[in-house]
Amino acid sequence: AQSVSQHNHHVILSEAASLELGCNYSYGGTVNLFWYVQYPGQHLQLLLKYFSGDPLVKGIKGFEAEFIKSKFSFNLRKPSVQWSDTAEYFCAVGGYSTLTFGKGTMLLVSP
């Protein structure tokens, strides 16, 4: 069975700090990896995805993630966060059809 583990439930940062959110997964097959973001009061939006190829993927709003197959990890990074990055971040793993989500990490960026 597939599973996703997000290491931190809550992260608090000051503006301009660097961000790294951990995500580890277990999946028995060709893996597709996703990071979704949910801003307060809004729906889940896709930040970035990895299907194949370059393990360093770049998404929207300056986010990137690195797929490290040997570590079963897909950590999300941003070199300098902004107040507007305050949101909940979900890592997800899946095959062609269904997705399994992590429990989410709530990021609070203080101005």
Place this chain on the structure above:
Amino acid sequence: GAVVSQHPSRVICKSGTSVKIECRSLDFQATTMFWYRQFPKQSLMLMATSNEGSKATYEQGVEKDKFLINHASLTLSTLTVTSAHPEDSSFYICSAKGQGKNIQYFGAGTRLSVL
């Protein structure tokens, strides 16, 4: 592009009544739609997957007679919570993906409160 609309955003109902939640893909044809349930401080739990014109596939532990899913067109899926009880109170989220694409686009969710 790839907008999914979910309605209503919030519903309060009495115990024993049925509630219908709609999920629409506004600018693409959704060959597959998904229904999730999210408990406070928990992850999204997949309830069922529906393909247009077919019966939904329910995840283990989800009562298909209680959570009726209809995906009659390429742009609309509905979830009906039948004879709702307080323990059905939750946040229900739908998502949709188009043919040949492995990206799910999410609705804004429906907060169901059963009194």
